[in-house]
Amino acid sequence: MEELYLGIETSCDDTSCAVYASERGVVIHRTAAQLDHGKYGGVVPEIASRSHMRTLFPLYETVMEDSGVPLSSLAGIGVTNGPGLTGSLLVGLSFAKALAYGSGVPLAGIHHIEGHILANALEGPLELPALVLVVSGGHTQLVAMERIGRYEVIGSTRDDAAGEAFDKIGKLLALPFPGGPSIEQAARGGNAAAYDFPRGLRRSGGCDFSFSGLKTAVRLKVESFDELTPQIVADVAASAQEAIVDSLIEKSLFAAQETRARRLYLAGGVAANSRLREALEERLAASGVKVSWPRPEYCTDNAAMIACAASHHIKAGRVDGLDLNSFARGNLSSWAA
Ligand code: KG4
């Protein structure tokens, strides 16, 4: 019989539920984005957790109804238990535990970053070993992945994450939150060579990243204008995007050389950026490294990736008890032997 897994993701502001089948992939996936944060210029943790409380149960009911899968027939339930906002995580975790307790279906706590990495497996079988560039709102990491469950973080950001840099620069330019998609859009009408913004740790720091210098340089540039005309906004957006993309590519190239990787996967919300995809593909192909990424809905936070990760955990016998806790911070670590 087909094995079906339910995924629940509430680590930040988006509430998401999905059902995934090992053989045929995503059966159903629904994500409810929270729109309130725009007026505050960022995610407000208390608003996020209250919104998960309102949204999660009806969303779950819709997903189960539309998939036609009875809860008791599931092979497992996967839930993001960290890293993320504690209040938000606890809503999803308590809900998943209640479902597991009531139905006897096995439960697996999933590290959010492993979920993002395995979003690539939703597009087809992974070619491993591979290097993964994880670029989200909270993380920027290069991960050497030997196989599913074996991860080595070989580089991380020393300050801001790439998505955080996009969001902060978007705010400086008074663009709508989140900054990533807004900057990508504004950059289309701009000149990427208009301003020469710094690329952090260009010739140092191994596979590590740094984006705080860029953020300061953009702030100083923005403050130097009397008025932010649409053309200035477009040029600053395009130049800042180019600086972020360039740093991500330089470090990926360096890591690929160091690890002799032939394969690179992109993961996380910033992987939805088309300039990053295009430039990365072009420059890594020249070094013989094949690059791919999940479709946009699986780049940003979603429960399909969590259900997929849960299928691997549960098949490997990695089941959690009802004492499973959430964690706000914590590195991705290996679980497979
Ligand atoms: O993975 P994600 O949905 O949530 C976290 O785990 O953090 O990533 C959210 C981040 C935000 O910082 C957002 O600005 C960025 O992903 N993002 C983008 C794009 N779409 C989302 N950044 C650049 N270009 C995009 N198209």
Ligand code: ZN
């Ligand atoms: Zn995420």
